[in-house]
Amino acid sequence: MAVFDVNHVGSLAPAVPREGGAASPCSACSIRNLTICAPLNDVEQAQMAAIVTNVEIEAGTPLFDEGEPADHVFNVTDGTLRIYKLLPDGRRQVTGFLFAGDFLGLANDENYAYSAEAVTPCKLCRFPRQKLEHLMERFPKVEQRLLNIASNELAAAQEQMLLLGRKTAREKIASFLLLLARRARQRGRSESPVSVPMSRTDIGDFLGLTTETVSRTFTQLKQSSLIRLLPNNEVELAGREELEDIAGGF
The missing domain is CATH 1.10.10.10 (Winged helix-like DNA-binding domain superfamily/Winged helix DNA-binding domain)
Structure with missing residues (x-):
């Protein structure tokens, strides 16, 4: 099975804990059909929710920086993020904007390939990479969902190449x-x-x-x-x- 590395957060706002015995927030998620949780049934989703931490960050706050260890992946549940790379001469290339339902943090190696920063106040679900990989072994449809997300990211990159070049x-x-x-x-x-x-x-x-x-x-x-x-x-x-x-x- 292909391994999807996930992104580590540098300085995040404190995670928002769930009270013991509280219902899974996933059950009331308004953008569930857009997330990696979409293919899961209620029982499977409860197991997914057990590894999730809810994170909130303010506008202008970095979620993670390029080169940091990739220990987590994220689903945006509210707000807008920009993802970007810094060029050797210090210029910035924004490679995309992410909205509610978007997934970020997939990496080909152990570190983030880009930086992510909040444009507006944002709420996200944070998944530990190793725990998510274990769940993917049990729920192959999550891996298929991630493959679809990666495919969509490739299509978006091709669209941006057209925008930039022609x-x-x-x-x-x-x-x-x-x-x-x-x-x-x-x-x-x-x-x-x-x-x-x-x-x-x-x-x-x-x-x-x-x-x-x-x-x-x-x-x-x-x-x-x-x-x-x-x-x-x-x-x-x-x-x-x-x-x-x-x-x-x-």
């Missing part, structure tokens, strides 16, 4: 907004307005654009009545079809 700034921003809308739909949320909690700098570091170019392109799309910038970091996709045309069928 699209103009206008096409990149349109594609990014449609990506967020698609992710919202997968979670049963409204596609418009869509929540954009990350900063313009975060978006630029993800799309390979300067902060100024990101801000200017948002303004241009707003002036063209294709989007409306709303309070609370929300963006209404007023010209959805036009945005899809700009994005090139993203």
